[in-house]
Amino acid sequence: MTTARSWWRRGDNQRAEAQAAKDAAAQAFYELDTAQRELEISIETIKAVEQSAEARRALAGFQALKDRIDQVSAAYIRTVDAHDIDRDDLDHGAAGRAIGELNRAKDDLVNVRTELERYQAQTAPLLDRAETQLARLAPAREQAKQALLAASQALDAVRAAGLAADDLAARLAALAPELTKLNEGAAKHGVKETVQRADDIRRKAEAVRAEADRLPEQAREIDKRLVSLRTRVQALGTRAEGVAPVLSELRRRFSVACWQDLQTVPEQAAQAVRQAEATLAEARKARDAQQWAQATAKLATVRQLMDDVDGAVGAARDRLQRLNEVSRDPKAEVERTRFVIRDAQRLAMQGRNQPEPRHARPLDEAVARLDRALAALEGVHPDYWAFLTETAAVRETANRVVSNIREDRAAGRS
The missing domain is CATH 1.10.287 (Helix Hairpins)
Structure with a gap:
C-alpha cells in the first residue's frame, strides 16, 4: 500500500512538472507573439517612410527573422499537440518526454525573442526617423493648405486695391497639381515625398503671399521713384548744358x-x-x-x-x-606731396640706422619724380594735368611703401 502511494505521488509530481513546462512554453509563445506584433507595426512604419538602402537591408533582415519565428512557433504548437499531459494514463516516460520537449520549445521561443529584441534595437534609429516623418505629415499638410489660403486671400486684397498681380496669380495657380497630389496622400505618394511636397507648397505659397503683401508698397515706391528720377533727369540735363x-x-x-x-x-x-x-x-x-x-x-x-x-x-x-x-600755386601741391614722402621716410627709418633698400628705393625715386614734375611746369604751356596726375602717383607710391612697412612689422619681418 505504501509503495503504490509513492508511485502515485511521483506521477502526480511529473504531471505538475509537465504542466509547468507547458505553461512556461505558452508564456514564452505569448510574449514572442506580442513582441512580433509590435515589431510588425514598427516595420510597417519604416516601410511606409524609408526607402534608403539601410531600410531595405533592415526589411530583408526582418523577413529572415519572421521565418525563424514561424519555425519555432510551429514547432511549439506541434509539441503541445503531441503531448496530452491531462490524460489519466500519463505514465512516467510520457511525462518526461513532454517536459523535455516543452522545455526545448520554450528555450527556442525565448532565444528567437532575444534575436527579435536585438533586431528591434538595431532598427530603432530607422523607426525614430520614420516616426518623426509621420509626426510631421499632418502638420505639414495643414501648414501647406493654410499657406495657400493666406496667399489666395492676399491676392484678393491686392486685386481689390486695383492691382492685377497676374504673375503672382499664375505662380499660385501652378501649385494646383501639387495640391492634388498632396490631397491624394501618403498612401499613394509615400510619407517622405508627401512631407517634402507639403513643405515645398508652403514655401512657394508663403513667397506669393509675402510678395502680394509688399505689392501696394512696391507700387507706391515705384511711383515715388518715377517722380524723383524725373526731377533728377531734368536737373542733370541743365547741368549737362x-x-x-x-x-x-x-x-x-x-x-x-x-x-x-x-x-x-x-x-x-x-x-x-x-x-x-x-x-x-x-x-x-x-x-x-x-x-x-x-x-x-x-x-x-x-x-x-x-x-x-x-x-x-x-x-x-x-x-x-x-x-x-x-596754376595759381603749384608749390602747394608739391608741399602736400613732399609731406607724404617725408612721412613715409620717417616710418622707414623708425628704429633703424638705415632703411630697408626695398623701402628706400621707391621713396628716393618718388622724390626724383616730384622734382621732374615740378621742373616740367617751367615751359611756355605747362601741362598742369600731367603734373597733378604725377603727384597723385607719387603719393600713391609713398602710401604703398607705408603699407608694406606696417605689414612687415605686424608679421615680425622687420
Whole structure:
C-alpha cells in the first residue's frame, strides 16, 4: 500500500512538472507573439517612410527573422499537440518526454525573442526617423493648405486695391497639381515625398503671399521713384548744358593735354540724358501696365545713366577747379606731396640706422619724380594735368611703401 502511494505521488509530481513546462512554453509563445506584433507595426512604419538602402537591408533582415519565428512557433504548437499531459494514463516516460520537449520549445521561443529584441534595437534609429516623418505629415499638410489660403486671400486684397498681380496669380495657380497630389496622400505618394511636397507648397505659397503683401508698397515706391528720377533727369540735363562753358574755359586757359580727354563729355552727357528720358517713359509705361519687375529694372537703368552723367559733368568741373588751384600755386601741391614722402621716410627709418633698400628705393625715386614734375611746369604751356596726375602717383607710391612697412612689422619681418 505504501509503495503504490509513492508511485502515485511521483506521477502526480511529473504531471505538475509537465504542466509547468507547458505553461512556461505558452508564456514564452505569448510574449514572442506580442513582441512580433509590435515589431510588425514598427516595420510597417519604416516601410511606409524609408526607402534608403539601410531600410531595405533592415526589411530583408526582418523577413529572415519572421521565418525563424514561424519555425519555432510551429514547432511549439506541434509539441503541445503531441503531448496530452491531462490524460489519466500519463505514465512516467510520457511525462518526461513532454517536459523535455516543452522545455526545448520554450528555450527556442525565448532565444528567437532575444534575436527579435536585438533586431528591434538595431532598427530603432530607422523607426525614430520614420516616426518623426509621420509626426510631421499632418502638420505639414495643414501648414501647406493654410499657406495657400493666406496667399489666395492676399491676392484678393491686392486685386481689390486695383492691382492685377497676374504673375503672382499664375505662380499660385501652378501649385494646383501639387495640391492634388498632396490631397491624394501618403498612401499613394509615400510619407517622405508627401512631407517634402507639403513643405515645398508652403514655401512657394508663403513667397506669393509675402510678395502680394509688399505689392501696394512696391507700387507706391515705384511711383515715388518715377517722380524723383524725373526731377533728377531734368536737373542733370541743365547741368549737362553747363559742361560746354567749362570746356571752353579749359581750352582758353590750359594746354590741350589738360582737357583733350574731356572733349566728348558734353555730347555723351546730352545723349545719356536723352536716353534716361526715354527709359523713364518706358518705366512709366511698364508701371501703368503693372509690370513691376520691368518698371523696377527700367528705373535702375535710369539711375545708372544719371550716375554716369553726374560723374562726367562733375569730372569736367572738378578738372577746371583743380587746374585753377594748381596754376595759381603749384608749390602747394608739391608741399602736400613732399609731406607724404617725408612721412613715409620717417616710418622707414623708425628704429633703424638705415632703411630697408626695398623701402628706400621707391621713396628716393618718388622724390626724383616730384622734382621732374615740378621742373616740367617751367615751359611756355605747362601741362598742369600731367603734373597733378604725377603727384597723385607719387603719393600713391609713398602710401604703398607705408603699407608694406606696417605689414612687415605686424608679421615680425622687420
